[in-house]
Amino acid sequence: MTAATPTTAHPADAYENLEPWFDKLAALDPADPERPILREHIIETALPLADHIAQRYSGRGEQVDDLRQVARIGLVLAVDRFEVGRGTSFLSFAVPTIMGEVRRHFRDHVWAVRVPRPVKEAQTRLAAAVERLMQRLERQPTPREIAAELALDVDTTVLALMANNAFRTDSIDQIPLDDERGSTLSDRLGREEGCYRLIERSSVARPLIARLPAADRELLCWRYFESLSQSQIAERLGCSQMQVSRLLTRVLERLREQADLTPAGLPKAAS
Known part of the structure; x- marks a missing residue:
């Protein structure tokens, strides 16, 4: 049998219907020289799936090209781990595998400031939970409602919501777009902040509230x-x-x- 090369793909080879190609791959001897060619064909045919998933995670502080590379690594892992005889489709196996790889990338590499791991993991589930709740409630959900949806405590949920701002940091020497005077953030440092007194009061009130x-x-x-x-x-x-x-x-x-x-x-x- 001669395996198809990546250049011979046709509409029937879309990633929604890759199971026949996995059947052919499984039938080949591990030492068969056609095996890596067929594997490459499967991967290339499924690349649009990885790129589509990467695009879904764009706008979160990471370049799309970097996300695409991570998603493609997840695709390769899915191709190598997929077992035809288990009765599941490749698509149902590949999507969570690729998404898991992208989420791990965000959790371990993309954060600009240190965030506890439980909060990182909760943050990756926030968007889908908020979307479900907005459709169900027809309004923006409260942190308590999000916490119930995710089976988390409210404190972890609030920290996860705040962690959305931890993907990137801005230079203090950068001039804000709305600053007509051209002053940077560093020019404003050292001024007495009016909120200091409020912060002091909050630090006093926090343990008292906890004892209520x-x-x-x-x-x-x-x-x-x-x-x-x-x-x-x-x-x-x-x-x-x-x-x-x-x-x-x-x-x-x-x-x-x-x-x-x-x-x-x-x-x-x-x-």
């Missing part, structure tokens, strides 16, 4: 993290909006007292 009862933490999360109105919270709790207002006031006053802060958020004057 679970019901109080959930109440704060609904109001200030998920941005629910007091009326919406009241519907969840089965009480009145006024009761929710009192609960929030009680929790916030308790935090202020423990943090030794006034209602305005400023340190109390020394007595």
